[in-house]
Amino acid sequence: AACLTLLLHAAEARHSGADEPASSSVEGRAAATRRVWSRYADSLLCEDFEEHPYWRHMDEPDALSSLLAPSREFEYMGAMAGDVIAMQQCLKKYVPEKLLGGKFDLGMFLQARLCLLTRVFQLDGDSRMVPVNDCFNHSTDPGVTWSWDDERKDMVLTADRPHAAGEELFISYGKRSNVLL
Numbered sequence: 072a073a074c075l076t077l078l079l080h081a082a083e084a085r086h087s088g089a090d091e092p093a094s095s096s097v098e099g100r101a102a103a104t105r106r107v108w109s110r111y112a113d114s115l116l117c118e119d120f121e122e123h124p125y126w127r128h129m130d131e132p133d134a135l136s137s138l139l140a141p142s143r144e145f146e147y148m149g150a151m152a153g154d155v156i157a158m159q160q161c162l163k164k165y166v167p168e169k170l171l172g173g174k175f176d177l178g179m180f181l182q183a184r185l186c187l188l189t190r191v192f193q194l195d196g197d198s199r200m201v202p203v204n205d206c207f208n209h210s211t212d213p214g215v216t217w218s219w220d221d222e223r224k225d226m227v228l229t230a231d232r233p234h235a236a237g238e239e240l241f242i243s244y245g246k247r248s249n250v251l252l
Contacts, residue, residue, distance in 0.1 A: 073162050075183035075200075077172045078112035083179075085113065111202035120185045124148040125155060129181075155184050192226070193245060194219045201226040210241035217242055 120126055127135040128148045139145040159180040162171065190205040191198040204217065204226050214234055218227050234240060 072158065072180060072184040072187055073166070073171065073175075075112070075115070075186060076175060076180045078108060079116050079179050079183055079186075080172055080174055081109065082112040082116040085109075086116065107202050115182075115186045115190075118182065118186055120182065123185055125152040125181065125185065128152040155181050158184070192217065192219070199226075204228065204242075207240060207242040209244040211243070213241040213243045214238075215240045215242050 124135060124139075124144070125148060128145070129152055132145075132149075135148065136145045139148070156177065159175070159177050162180075163175055168175075187198075187200065191200055192204070199219065207215070214230060214232050216229050216231055218229070219225075220227050228242070230240070
């Protein structure tokens with residue numbers, strides 16, 4: 072989440088017209104990868120999590136409590152929001168400011184954390200963010216499956232059946248609760 076926070080701050084700077092630190096002129100795949108991640112961060116900056124329970128627990132706890140009563144979800148959301156706050160404070164305390172980019176605020180860190188929670192792919196106990204692939208919608212009967220090619224470090228998407236031109240392609244998000252999504 073800390074790395075994604077840096078990318079989101081860079082995207083914010085691009086959108087506000089502020090100068091972004093110059094990047095090295097590395098050619099080839101590394102440069103292409105950097106451009107993809109920059110543009111991806113631009114799109115993630117527009118994600119609206121205002122109604123997400125973590126935000127709501129921080130901004131309007133009484134309203135969220137009455138909405139979720141009598142379930143114990145309110146306490147769970149409070150614990151999760153508290154976890155995000157503790158992570159951000161711990162990183163800010165123990166990681167040098169120059170590595171965090173100087174502007175490492177809770178709002179952008181929460182934005183990054185929620186992007187991670189809703190966009191990662193689980194792979195053999197590890198998680199990966201894969202730009203663009205996370206834009207696929209979920210279906211319990213997907214027409215596309217995904218796998219990770221560890222040797223190439225690439226996500227591989229495979230059509231399981233023929234698709235008509237213009238037909239939306241779906242993948243499965245796997246077994247994830249609505250709270251995580």
